[in-house]
Amino acid sequence: MGFDPPNHSETRTVYVANKYPQHDHYVPPKFADNRIISSKYTVLNFIPKNLFEQFRRIANFYFLIIFLVQLMIDTPTSPITSGLPLFFVITVTAIKQGYEDWLRHKADNEVNGAPVYVVRSGHLVKTRSKNIRVGDIVRVAKDETFPADLVLLSSDRPDGSCHITTASLDGETNLKTHFAVQETAVLQSAANLHTLSAVIECQQPEADLYRFVGRLTIRQHSEDIVRSLGPDNLLLRGARLKNTKEIFGVAVYTGMEAKMALNYKSKSQKRSAVEKSMNSFLLVYLIILLFEAILSTILKYAWQAEEKWDEPWYNQKTEHDRNSSKILKFISDFLAFLVLYNFIIPISLYVTVEMQKFLGSFFIGWDLDLYHEESNQRAQVNTSDLNEELGQVEYVFTDKTGTLTENEMQFRECSVNGIKYKEINCKLVPEGVTMDFPDAPTTSLSMEEELFLKAVSLCHTVQISYDQIDGCGDGLRFANGMSNQFEYYASSPDEKALVEASRRMGVAFNGIHGEIMEIKCLGKLERYKLLHVLEFDANRRQMSVIVESPSGEKILFTKGAESSVLCNAKLGEIDRTRIHVDEFASKGLRTLCIAYRKFSPEEYNEIDQRLHEAKTALQQREERLADVFNFIERDLVMLGATGVEDKLQDKVHETIEALRVAGIKVWVLTGDKHETAVSVSLSCGHFHRNMNILELVQQKTDRECAEQLSQLARRLREDHVIQHGLVVDGASLSLALREHEKLFMEVCRNCSAVLCCRMAPLQKAKVVRLLKTSPEKPITLAVGDGANDVSMIQEAHVGIGIMGKEGRQAVRNSDYAIARFKFLSKLLLVHGHYYYIRIATLVQYFFYKNVCFITPQFLYQFYCLFSQQTLYDSVYLTLYNICFTSLPILMYSLFEQHVHPHVLQSKPGLYRDISKNALLGFKPFLYWTLLGFGHAFVFFFGSYFLMGEDTSLLGNGQMFGNWTFGTLVFTVMVITVTMKMALETHFWTWINHFVTWGSIAFYFIFSLFYGGIICLIPQQKPWSTESFQSIRGISLLKVRRRVQKNFQGIRYTMYFKTSDWLGFCCPLGYSSLVTRLCLIEEPSIAWVGPPSRAPLKELWPLIGCALCVTSARMGRNHIKDAAGTGPELGVGRRGSCLGRNDWGAPGSLSCLPLVRSL
The missing domain is CATH 3.40.1110.10 (Calcium-transporting ATPase, cytoplasmic domain N)
Structure with a gap:
């Protein structure tokens, strides 16, 4: 053709119809093909890539390390206890992400396989969309979407114009006119376009939908004609042709280089205050975990250093053990204790939080109060990661036109x-x-x-x-x-x-x-x-x-x-x-x-x-x-x-007033002039007539600005009783932020409302950033409807897009979208309030129940001489967080309504009670942590004192072993933490009832099957019957005295908050039920019903003892005969005084009475 390719790294050269220069040394450039790939994985890389991404999360990686430690060293618990929960979490997440990616693959195949027509040698040839290459001339018919970014060459209109709609790109439904250059507009057929000799030079691909810089060079009669190309000449992929029979265009950006594809890139990740608090709590509990592991290791070696605690002959160290490195031994023991206590870090917390956020986000879209009937638009959730942040907003930054007004x-x-x-x-x-x-x-x-x-x-x-x-x-x-x-x-x-x-x-x-x-x-x-x-x-x-x-x-x-x-x-x-x-x-x-x-x-x-x-x-x-x-x-x-x-939207005044009562400061950022903005602020209630309006406008120099700011600061200090409003224009704001940022912030903090007028889009973002980074670190929310609001929407902690008449750029870049400003009131005061209460309780409860779970394990080491013997069976360790206690808190976090929605809207001041992350501060965290430790101590020592000093609880001389004691503690714990959740619940649905009582029932049923209570072999007589019939040896008088004392305490404390004494009353009722079970053969004291003196509601913890006594076979070693002959005596890990069997043989060593006797 005679064109020499330009040498610009920031531009690309496209030869129309791929008519490259006839130079031997010319190498055609390589561009992306036209395949759209929105999927993340392939069949080959799904498993390794997904695992890599999941193990980048600190919690998953932590449990992976724990699991590997259990595989490498001799640990007190089975690797299954860490591996199975980790496998469950990883598998559920992988299935979810794999299904979502399969849907993306399916959609990509439909788009890439769509039929298109391209010009080849002067003829139209049918092919698939994925086969289009840069430089191809493509024909698009009426109502079809453009398969690539095309420079318009001609249309069926004489002037080469066409009309398109970009609703799928930016939401704008109005028609837009695009034009071809004059020289190509007359080429309206494939044959004519084949004669075209032209080169397009344009910028490299970028995501901005509204920017395109290029030029078209046409060779006519040995002369080059240069025409500029801009956004009006570019037809974007995804847009649709309207009111035009057909057009011809040359592909300049294809596939993943098209502007639509470049806009697939997700926005920068925002993190909520709750997530930050949760990570801080994890760090605290990690320190507790390390402290417990180090302390246990030190105490173990301190015990082994004393001669009187020398190990028995059958557990003496070998020559190899004596010569092994003490440092390696210390590290090995430390890791073993780390594994033993690692469940204090809840692995299922992240999965539960993600499920709660994902499922909970549907309630916003389903809320009919957020539905705008005229436009048929519902509230839209673009990200569920910030649901709880809606309940923490302290500043609202709002645009005026189209947000507070109708934009009509x-x-x-x-x-x-x-x-x-x-x-x-x-x-x-x-x-x-x-x-x-x-x-x-x-x-x-x-x-x-x-x-x-x-x-x-x-x-x-x-x-x-x-x-x-x-x-x-x-x-x-x-x-x-x-x-x-x-x-x-x-x-x-x-x-x-x-x-x-x-x-x-x-x-x-x-x-x-x-x-x-x-x-x-x-x-x-x-x-x-x-x-x-x-x-x-x-x-x-x-x-x-x-x-x-x-x-x-x-x-x-x-x-x-x-x-x-x-x-x-x-x-x-x-x-x-x-x-x-x-x-x-x-x-x-x-x-x-x-x-x-x-x-x-x-x-x-x-x-x-x-x-x-x-x-x-x-x-x-x-x-x-x-x-x-x-x-x-x-x-x-x-x-x-x-x-x-421009008329105000409906109920704007009431919404702003509700936000003000809720303790939220409203700033209006607008491009309108000073007088217009002030008038609208007065009419919408942002400013009120009794407010003293201060102005920082028309400042020309830094000195003038500083003097004015100093004067305003003095007035605010002197007149601190009345409310003040501040008006700032864009020019003065630039001066204030340049040298006097602190003084400007002092003035703004003391004003009830701030109005910024004549603001450029970037200035709006700067104001939001200024408040975000201030020493108070307030939670900010930005709301707008136009492209000029996108920067501040992305900058704020929470971005709200209004589905207005200025396109959908704000909606596409927002975290949430609503049809009218008035919906902001319910979104924050009701949904935000609920979301925060729910997830704050979820996080605190998760740590609470894991403290209850692991603290008895830690206390038990003092009684087994730090032998790293586990208190619970491995199956219970595995299923505690996955099955037994997971569903009640999940349902609570989805449905809880501690206050009626109408009350929250009618009394916006309730929003103040949860502001500044009130429920996840130090005091609530300390309360839940101490409550967990307190309940754990009661679980452990209540069960300990229940068993008393009697080493032989069965008539045949057999003793309760460590599994019996552990199951007793575990049963009390499961019931208590579940009932704790029930007492925290204010809004009950049938789902809450089902999962709460169903979780307890499932635990009992599972334990009965797992412990061998129900014998599946007809020929074998159930061991439990024999055990019950031979139970003797507990003094009724002693137990009755103990029970009477306990019930008196219960009657006194039941007038206080039930949740605080719930864990305490669980172990105290065991004596009564154990006595009745032990003396069941005597008709004179047969238990035919609950005692009249004990309130029925106090008897629920006694049910736990039935399982504790009857399911003592957690080791799954069956008793061979009633005389006590059973499995051979096993020796516990690292010199444990406990046998690995559940019921000790006559000569076995039971941990609890042995330590007391020593």
């Missing part, structure tokens, strides 16, 4: 040539003028009025809905053939409101065809040639068009914020317009200033040349365009200003 604009007033006008009966009427014939149509306009309305009708980016034009088909007919029944579409509600108002008052925009803009002024058709559009940007805060009038004049029309337009105006009624703008703003109207400028031919030629150079630049295009725009938009002539009303 209605034209109210305007100023033209220094005169104020109102619209009355579709007429532009000067203020104070009465109309003789109000219903008569407009027949004439003054020259100034006509020019003003023409500027409004021409300076915009409004489109017309072609589907509603009679008989237009896919094309556009102009004034003489157009129906009056059509509708304007615009990305900006302000523009739509102004164009509609201009049409009502006699100057109607009839559409654009190619470069021709057509308006009808008082029934007369006029055509203007659109030469250039100077797009709006947040820095300039204005947009302009350059048009050629029917008379051939080159005219610039511009509209924008008064801070941008008035300062560049040189002629016209500038001062009166400024006064009128302030009056409009004081009424709460949104204001725009309108001006124009005429160019001489020489001026226009210079401007056209500079614009062409800037638009075709591949490097620093935005900066060059900004310089040219500033050069053009100067020496303006003021035409006037407009005032547009």
